[in-house]
Amino acid sequence: xxxxxxxxxxxxxxxxxxxxxxxxxxxxxxxxxxxxxxxxxxxxxxxxxxxxxxxxxxxxxxxxxxxxxxxxxxxxxxxxxxxxxxxxxxxxxxxxxxxxxxxxxxxxxxxxxxxxxxxxxxxxxxxxxxxxxxxxxxxxxxxxxxxxxxxxxxxxxxxxxxxxxxxxxxxxxxxxxxxxxxxxxxxxxxxxxxxxxxxxxxxxxxxxxxxxxxxxxxxxxxxxxxxxxxxxxxxxxxxxxxxxxxxxxxxxxxxxxxxxxxxxxxxxxxxxxxxxxxxxxxxxxxxxxxxxxxxxxxxxxxxxxxxxxxxxxxxxxxxxxxxxxxxxxxxxxxxxxxxxxxxxxxxxxxxxxxxxxxxxxxxxxxxxxxxxxxxxxxxxxxxxxxxxxxxxxxxxxxxxxxxxxxxxxxxxxxxxxxxxxxxxxxxxxxxxxxxxxxxxxxxxxxxxxxxxxxxxxxxxxxxxxxxxxxxxxxxxxxxxxxxx
Numbered sequence: 001x002x003x004x005x006x007x008x009x010x011x012x013x014x015x016x017x018x019x020x021x022x023x024x025x026x027x028x029x030x031x032x033x034x035x036x037x038x039x040x041x042x043x044x045x046x047x048x049x050x051x052x053x054x055x056x057x058x059x060x061x062x063x064x065x066x067x068x069x070x071x072x073x074x075x076x077x078x079x080x081x082x083x084x085x086x087x088x089x090x091x092x093x094x095x096x097x098x099x100x101x102x103x104x105x106x107x108x109x110x111x112x113x114x115x116x117x118x119x120x121x122x123x124x125x126x127x128x129x130x131x132x133x134x135x136x137x138x139x140x141x142x143x144x145x146x147x148x149x150x151x152x153x154x155x156x157x158x159x160x161x162x163x164x165x166x167x168x169x170x171x172x173x174x175x176x177x178x179x180x181x182x183x184x185x186x187x188x189x190x191x192x193x194x195x196x197x198x199x200x201x202x203x204x205x206x207x208x209x210x211x212x213x214x215x216x217x218x219x220x221x222x223x224x225x226x227x228x229x230x231x232x233x234x235x236x237x238x239x240x241x242x243x244x245x246x247x248x249x250x251x252x253x254x255x256x257x258x259x260x261x262x263x264x265x266x267x268x269x270x271x272x273x274x275x276x277x278x279x280x281x282x283x284x285x286x287x288x289x290x291x292x293x294x295x296x297x298x299x300x301x302x303x304x305x306x307x308x309x310x311x312x313x314x315x316x317x318x319x320x321x322x323x324x325x326x327x328x329x330x331x332x333x334x335x336x337x338x339x340x341x342x343x344x345x346x347x348x349x350x351x352x353x354x355x356x357x358x359x360x361x362x363x364x365x366x367x368x369x370x371x372x373x374x375x376x377x378x379x380x381x382x383x384x385x386x387x388x389x390x391x392x393x394x395x396x397x398x399x400x401x402x403x404x405x406x407x408x409x410x411x412x413x414x415x416x417x418x419x420x421x422x423x424x425x426x427x428x429x430x431x432x433x434x435x436x437x438x439x440x441x442x443x444x445x446x447x448x449x450x451x452x453x454x455x456x457x458x459x460x461x462x463x464x465x466x467x468x469x470x471x472x473x474x475x476x477x478x479x480x481x482x483x484x
Contacts, residue, residue: 018098021095024050024105025088025094026085029088030081030110030112031045032061034111034112039058039065042065043058046060048108049108049111051106051108054097054105056093056097060088060093068087117132117262118260118262119260120259124208127206128206129203129260133265134264134265135268152195153268154169169191169275170188172185172186172277184285185314186277186313186314187315188316192272195272196272196316197316197317203269204321204324205218207259209327210327210331211334212344212346213330213345214345214346215319215323216323216348222347222399223406223453225352226402227402227406228354229352229397229402230402230404230405230406231391231402231403231404232355233356233358234357234360234388235355235389235395236367236389237350237385237389238352238371238385240349241380241382242302243379244313245313246378246380247311247326248305249308249309249310252325256269270309271309273311273317273321274310276309277307277310279307281306319348328377330346333351333373336369336370340362340365340366340369350398351370358390406454407453408453416443417461420465420468424468424469428470
């Protein structure tokens, strides 16, 4: 047996192993993990790799059997690969073989190393996810060739270096925010959108999200999110800055690995659902969207996020991936809310806490604790949109009033009521200032939203809508403008 002191000495040496030593050690490790973990079987496969028997393979096989091999009846786990390589590089007889006068050992054959599907955590053990152990399995599942899969997954990071828009898989454009700044909309083209929808339907939608996540979740809506905080004595609202672009490709890759997918499969799934924005696109950002010096200082770091792998805002998979990647954030914030006897929910990037106690000092302590958790989880809070609203003030969540009962702001009701009244008096054309193609359907959608939130007011507006002579839709030459 080799002493522990000798093993420690050679372990230190292994960190300085040459490329040739690592290549041989990797090939031997894959041979040992390619089948039965008994010393004779591992030695036989190792001899095939080297092309000849070597005396030091016998003690090496014994060492790996006792130090690294799985228990009887179990198979090698892919995560043991690096451990086995390190054990070989630290084995004295292996290192000594490279100093023999007859020449260093070489690799004559390789054993393929395919990581099998892993097992997700216990709460996700019952998920019926597609088995995609190899890149070939992923290509077959998506009904495409491996080379085409490389192209859509952007395995070579071509998109970030591309100067030709036609070679990009996304339609991109900038949208100015009302509060300043700009938002990049990255919508996948038809073929990639089809691929992402399949990933969404057969993988992501089968993974449960945290109960606090209310946005972009089947069976949950903005109304459900607001009802959770109805009639609270104190309402705390926070916003996460650059929510989608702030979720990196590393987080998405870790998520797919957690679901049991091997490293390479997870890498390709990440490539199919994330994007590196090309440099030419970042040069098109509207300059007027950054009026303040603070925003100008943030621009360089902000642009770096886009050049790295991130969730594209506009892809069908991005909301589901954002919710799943934020599971730990939701878990910690929900725990903090329970500790403070408060309620918590998240609608995409809007965080809401409601307290039965109207003590403002206590609310400020909650703000401090919540912001600390947000920063620790790698997200960035938007300090400007942090708001504490007591019951005596207007409490709004995603545009809905939640003081005593769920309602829409009075101004929105009055505006729509005035539009419908003028449509009845002067014709629908007098109120269609934006030239909407189907103005009736446009107003019908707004009415549906009112009926969902406040059925009583929605019924009043519906009566006005029914009284409008839509079949006599004509321009009005006498009374332009919106009634106030």
